[in-house]
Amino acid sequence: MSASNLRNTVEERALAVLRPVVIGLLLLVALVPFYYMVVLSFRPLDSLVQDPGRMWVGLSEIDPATYADVLRSVDAGGQGFASFIRNSLLVAGGTVVLSLLVAVPGAYAVSRLDFFGRRQVSALFLTVYFFPSILLAVPLFVFYTRIGLRGSLVGLLLVYLAQVAAVTIYMLRNYFDTIPVSLEEAAAIDGCSRLQVLRRISLPLALPAVASNALFVFMIAWNEFLFALLFLVEDRDSWTVSLGLSQLAGSIEVPTTTLMAGSVILTLPIVVLFFLAERFLVGGLTAGAEKG
Amino acid sequence: MSTSTDVTRPPRRRTPSTRARQDARTGLALISPTLVVVVVVVVLPILWTVSLAFQEVRLLDLRTAGVVGDYTLENFRDVLTSDGFLTALLTTLFYAVGGTGLAILVGLVAALALRRPFRGRGLVRAALLLPYVAPVVAAAFVWTTALNPQYGVVNAWGTGALGWEDPIAFLSSRSDEVSLLGLRLEVPTALLTVIAFEAWRSFPFAFLFLTARLEAVPDTYEEAARIDGATPTQRFRHIVLPQLGPTIAVLCVLRFIWTFNNFDDIYLLTGGGAGTEVVAVRVFTYLTARSDIGAAAAQALVLAAILAVLVTTYLKLFGRREERA
Numbered sequence: 001m002s003a004s005n006l007r008n009t010v011e012e013r014a015l016a017v018l019r020p021v022v023i024g025l026l027l028l029v030a031l032v033p034f035y036y037m038v039v040l041s042f043r044p045l046d047s048l049v050q051d052p053g054r055m056w057v058g059l060s061e062i063d064p065a066t067y068a069d070v071l072r073s074v075d076a077g078g079q080g081f082a083s084f085i086r087n088s089l090l091v092a093g094g095t096v097v098l099s100l101l102v103a104v105p106g107a108y109a110v111s112r113l114d115f116f117g118r119r120q121v122s123a124l125f126l127t128v129y130f131f132p133s134i135l136l137a138v139p140l141f142v143f144y145t146r147i148g149l150r151g152s153l154v155g156l157l158l159v160y161l162a163q164v165a166a167v168t169i170y171m172l173r174n175y176f177d178t179i180p181v182s183l184e185e186a187a188a189i190d191g192c193s194r195l196q197v198l199r200r201i202s203l204p205l206a207l208p209a210v211a212s213n214a215l216f217v218f219m220i221a222w223n224e225f226l227f228a229l230l231f232l233v234e235d236r237d238s239w240t241v242s243l244g245l246s247q248l249a250g251s252i253e254v255p256t257t258t259l260m261a262g263s264v265i266l267t268l269p270i271v272v273l274f275f276l277a278e279r280f281l282v283g284g285l286t287a288g289a290e291k292g
Numbered sequence: 293m294s295t296s297t298d299v300t301r302p303p304r305r306r307t308p309s310t311r312a313r314q315d316a317r318t319g320l321a322l323i324s325p326t327l328v329v330v331v332v333v334v335v336l337p338i339l340w341t342v343s344l345a346f347q348e349v350r351l352l353d354l355r356t357a358g359v360v361g362d363y364t365l366e367n368f369r370d371v372l373t374s375d376g377f378l379t380a381l382l383t384t385l386f387y388a389v390g391g392t393g394l395a396i397l398v399g400l401v402a403a404l405a406l407r408r409p410f411r412g413r414g415l416v417r418a419a420l421l422l423p424y425v426a427p428v429v430a431a432a433f434v435w436t437t438a439l440n441p442q443y444g445v446v447n448a449w450g451t452g453a454l455g456w457e458d459p460i461a462f463l464s465s466r467s468d469e470v471s472l473l474g475l476r477l478e479v480p481t482a483l484l485t486v487i488a489f490e491a492w493r494s495f496p497f498a499f500l501f502l503t504a505r506l507e508a509v510p511d512t513y514e515e516a517a518r519i520d521g522a523t524p525t526q527r528f529r530h531i532v533l534p535q536l537g538p539t540i541a542v543l544c545v546l547r548f549i550w551t552f553n554n555f556d557d558i559y560l561l562t563g564g565g566a567g568t569e570v571v572a573v574r575v576f577t578y579l580t581a582r583s584d585i586g587a588a589a590a591q592a593l594v595l596a597a598i599l600a601v602l603v604t605t606y607l608k609l610f611g612r613r614e615e616r617a
Contacts, residue, residue: 008523015524022405023416026398029492030420033434036445040437053448102329105322113319114312121323128334130546132553132599134572135592139337139344142585162333165326194318223427225556230580242429246560249433256437263430274425278418 041066041260048257066261081262084244091153092221095160096214099168107172108198125166133226141230153238156231164217175209215277219270241266345589367590384570388552391490396543398491399498407506424496432560435489439463466567482566486558490551498543505539541610545603552599571595
């Protein structure tokens, strides 16, 4: 008894010390790379080369010129990130709008309406979600080359739409499932058609889920790399921010500090969106986690 | 589409009501836009991959190649016997197992450490999710810079404060000798580095899932065990861990699928060099640099087939047991 008591005390003391240490370490591991990114984006290049181990930037040497340089157009001697941002916004925003237009009615149908093949359709969407994108890359690359859509933002948008449609339907369906049917039935008795029910009752109720889904889709499209690389790499004017950064990272001419400014520009919108919508998103990310 | 009816629902009436028929029609109408997009952009291309894998196609003669062509097994024979494919497959496997295991382990530690509420826990949780939500291109660029032998912070500190003899080329060295307790070991430096990156990026995913599951574990069992004199480690081993079992199993499958097919991380970090060429990167090289579409398709198919076999085996072996538990 006393031996186990002793063990209990020892373990509890050890854990009381370990817990904050572990939390601190995890925070360091998760955050230091981002801190490093911001610090380097403000440090002058020669100071970085002379003293690579320094993890802070002196107030006097803060140099926002990297940001100006990375954003300026190529004609003006910069790296053209402003136009990459425009492209990324077009693609990500377009994906959000299209996916909501297409997927909200679809999710409602899967959740509420008993149509022929409903279960198979759900299963298909789930399979698509887990489908390796590298396997899709081969035929899409070939197909788009053939019909001449490769290099166009519209083509990329279609691919993103297909990739997120399945996730969107899956997430929204779970939410529609939680809305009581009785509300809709009441509206139906009052003479609403299905579409009116969807527009006037279900959609307003599902708005939080729709909003968080929109953010989620935006993040996926903004971060995407493989298809942007496959479709857009040949034409610098249509590069997205992700693609632009990855392409310039390989060249020796662009200073690392300038590209760090580019990395901050690429990361910041996502971090801001994430903290704005963290509560919703976490629910969305684990949708399905609690099912087992 | 099969004609199977839903067994859980009561048998359908002989003449469905007008409303039910209307609903069925509306449902089809509402789902069809998504269905069309998914079929055109995902399903048909995949079928086409299968067809391409059995043909000799290069990007140049793409305009003439159709669905009907000369079918041959040559691509598969070439791919399976080519130099490096087997190595790439083994690398992929090692990468996927290492990345999955490490990510889940760190995620579990994080979930347990943050289990008890404290001030600012919400903020800490959100901060730990950053590696997962941040764009992979930016994350990879920061890592390559930090690990750079000339101007990276890791080597600056390593050679300075930690007393390393030489900077370590984390991302371009195939293998290094490490002496550990007098033993000299050959370690695949670059491969371990990309595994560490993968674990860093995806531990938040495991952390999220496990946190959600932990919150659903009732306190009563642990309370009872504590009163019976079980120490914290015993309570974890015999009460908490078994409850997390099914979630960990699901995580293993999900993370394994995604890591096994991962292209972005390795392409961005090493470009597939220094012993880190996984099959996904190889498919990309065949597709773009070599424009050998048939071989690319064949390798992608082999990758998918192996993945399917592994996941099915896993589910057969462990899925049953989890159900019983």
